[in-house]
Amino acid sequence: MKQNLNLTPLPDAFYQYPTLQLAEELLGCILVKQTEEGTSSGFIVETEAYLGNADRAAHGFGNRRTKRTEILYAEAGMTYTHLIHNHCLINVVSAEKEVPESVLIRAVEPYTGVDLMLARRPVKKFQNLTSGPGKLSQALNINMGDYGRSLQEPPLFIAAGKKPEKINTGPRIGIDNSGEARDYPYRFWVAGNKFVSK
DNA sequence: TTTGTGATGCTCT
């Protein structure tokens, strides 16, 4: 399959949206990763906003700045690859400088370079290829080498894609405690998409 | 029972 589509990185202005809005706008966009073996990409179908200061799920709460989270304090449009155990989670840094907000990409729908993705992660069910944070990062070969990289130039960038017909929002999952933070509709996904983790 | 996920923590240079 050819990929002659005009995959143009989104302009810097795109990342100037408020974090929550950016998370929604990101749905349907195309996450592109170029490697020596070729180019693989997918539609973003699930995102999650992380408001570092007021978000209980965001690690220790409050203002904890470490080497890992350092990039979150940078300006918008950067890539934040969080290496945790055997998995890699990819985030899009948003908000302005010194504001630790970002959008976590939880799931994508395979678009181009599917064969390449399958080669990296053999799965029996096609839906299992990228239906999760750890899966998609492995399928797209996203690693710490992408940490702090700009999302506006190859080999890793986000291009405009199709607009989702219907977007759902709701509370995030996996958060047991914390009163109000649990009900925050910080999670966005494309309604009815099979590649959404839930 | 197996696979996936979890904003980290520890050890070495």
Next chain:
DNA sequence: GAGCATCACAAAG
């Protein structure tokens, strides 16, 4: 200060 690593719980089959 930077790089590298493991364990355990939960959800799905």
